[in-house]
Structure formats: C-alpha cells, structure tokens
Amino acid sequence: MRFKILPFLGVICLLCFSCSYKQQHALFQDKPTQTANITQGTIPTAYHIKADDILQIRNLENYKFLAPVEGVSSTAGSDGAGSQTYQVEEDGSVTLPVIGHIPVAGLTRYEAARKIEKLYRENLLKNAIIELKVLNLKVTVLGEIKSQGNYPLLKDKTTLIDIIGQAGGLNNAADEKNVKIIRKENGSQKTIWVDLSDVNILNSPNIILQDDDIVYIAQNKRAVRDDKIQNFSTLVQPSLLIFNTALIIYTLFR
Structure with missing residues (x-):
C-alpha cells in the first residue's frame, strides 16, 4: 500500500516546489513606498547639447x-x-x-x-x-512590449506614449497598470510608476522621457499565473514518468 501512495507524495512535493517559482523576467521589482499623484511633477527642461553629442x-x-x-x-x-x-x-x-x-x-x-x-x-x-x-539620445524599453530595445529621442518632449507606439504597443501579457520609468537624476536613481489605464496620465509631465531612461512593463497577473502553470506542468510530467516507470519495474520484479 505504501508504494501506491508514492506518486501522490511526489506530486505534492513538486506542487510545493512549484509554488516557490519566481518569474524569470520580473526585473526591477522595487515597490513604491507611497502613491503619488501622477498628474503632478516638474516639466523637464529641454535637452542642452554637450561635448561628444x-x-x-x-x-x-x-x-x-x-x-x-x-x-x-x-x-x-x-x-x-x-x-x-x-x-x-x-x-x-x-x-x-x-x-x-x-x-x-x-x-x-x-x-x-x-x-x-x-x-x-x-x-x-x-x-x-x-x-x-x-542622434545619441535614447531610451531603453524592456518587458511586455512588442519590440524591446533602444529608441532614439529625436525631439523634445517625447512621451512614454510616443515610445510605446514606436515599439509596436503592449503585448497581451502586459500589465498596463504597472509601468515604471527608471531615471538617473542628480546622481541618484528615481523610479516613476505609471498607470496607463488612467486617462489623466496624458496630462502628466512625468511621462515626458529623458536621455537614458529605462521603461519597464511588467507582466499582468494572468500571464504570471500561466507561467507558473506551464512550469509546474513541465516539472511534473517527467517526474510522473519516472515514478510510473519505477512502479512498473517494482511490480514486475515483485
């Protein structure tokens, strides 16, 4: 009897293991300490030319x-x-x-x-x-978007919406409420959180991009869940095959 429950114990162990799985492409996962009014902010000044441009x-x-x-x-x-x-x-x-x-x-x-x-x-x-x-000004776009990569800032006041459009738009796995702009400002790192589902974002100076900004679009909850299920299935199938093979061998020798 104890050998018959081995497959079930194996599945339970694999299930527990899979619950600890973390999304492989979940970059820049710091969380905001407070919620700011996205329509507030200082309008960035126009870019000033410097040496080596x-x-x-x-x-x-x-x-x-x-x-x-x-x-x-x-x-x-x-x-x-x-x-x-x-x-x-x-x-x-x-x-x-x-x-x-x-x-x-x-x-x-x-x-x-x-x-x-x-x-x-x-x-x-x-x-x-x-x-x-x-020509050398750029932003980097990563995450759940049709075309990741570097995009030039050829005009002043290029917005997040402009760049997302150039990159082909968000893909089906994107979380439009969880977009972050990572920016170097006065020698320190600054993170701006953007909720694209809020129409008021269009009036925000925070979405005007600057040189060397990093834009990251996270996965939505459904995509994260699907990834976990897929990884769990990938882990379980070969394990079940090994258990079943072992039981068959045990039964034959018995």
Whole structure:
C-alpha cells in the first residue's frame, strides 16, 4: 500500500516546489513606498547639447549645401534629402563648412539650430533653414512590449506614449497598470510608476522621457499565473514518468 501512495507524495512535493517559482523576467521589482499623484511633477527642461553629442544638421532650403567634408559622415533621409552628422568637440564646439568652429554646448536643439541658421545667412545663404537633431539620445524599453530595445529621442518632449507606439504597443501579457520609468537624476536613481489605464496620465509631465531612461512593463497577473502553470506542468510530467516507470519495474520484479 505504501508504494501506491508514492506518486501522490511526489506530486505534492513538486506542487510545493512549484509554488516557490519566481518569474524569470520580473526585473526591477522595487515597490513604491507611497502613491503619488501622477498628474503632478516638474516639466523637464529641454535637452542642452554637450561635448561628444552627435548632431545631424541639414539645410532644408538647399540640402546640397552642407557637402561632405573630410572626417565627417554623410547620411540620407527617407525623403532623399542629404544630411550630415557632426560630433561636438571637447571644447563644446562643432566644426561646420564655411562658418568653422561654432560653440553649441549648453544650447538647446532649437537655440543651436537658430544660431547656425543665423551664421549661414550672414556669411553665405540668404534663406538658410537649418534642422538640427541630437542622434545619441535614447531610451531603453524592456518587458511586455512588442519590440524591446533602444529608441532614439529625436525631439523634445517625447512621451512614454510616443515610445510605446514606436515599439509596436503592449503585448497581451502586459500589465498596463504597472509601468515604471527608471531615471538617473542628480546622481541618484528615481523610479516613476505609471498607470496607463488612467486617462489623466496624458496630462502628466512625468511621462515626458529623458536621455537614458529605462521603461519597464511588467507582466499582468494572468500571464504570471500561466507561467507558473506551464512550469509546474513541465516539472511534473517527467517526474510522473519516472515514478510510473519505477512502479512498473517494482511490480514486475515483485
């Protein structure tokens, strides 16, 4: 009789073991100490250019003007208009054709574009229209989203909603009430919790993303439960096979 209950004891042991299983991809699991009003917060200031930034600059009035120079890479936009990339030097300046070294560190994208535009109009082009982007700014998106990875911040005030849209949207396992933005601020780590099911989130300055932000979308409870069931089944099936084989062997020899 005691051998007949062995399979049941084995199943019970495996069940207890499976209950301690933790989700393998549950990253960044610190919990907020208090609930904050998500509509409150300070509106982030526009990004200020600094040394080693990579600038994409093109003249929309005459894109052929910013011709490639030695040591400078050239790219082409999807509209066929040429554009050039320039690295900001350690002294905070960028070297441009004709007008030379232009200090841009500390300026916003808009301020730098207007400064370069003004210099070209004064020195060469009557109707220069300069477009400037900082190419090295990015956010990292992880978790339950269609396409994880790094996404560039090519414009000011890019929001969490913008980036989720670029990444293809949340997948079926996502917990829309449990989205976190991890940010470095003044040398320390800051976590912003976002509930996407709350329409008021659209008015929150907290969802405006900044350079090097990490966005993590956790699994919902149903997905966590399904993972546990799947792992339990994976563990139980081979174990039951071993027990049944052992019982068959025992019965035959007996």
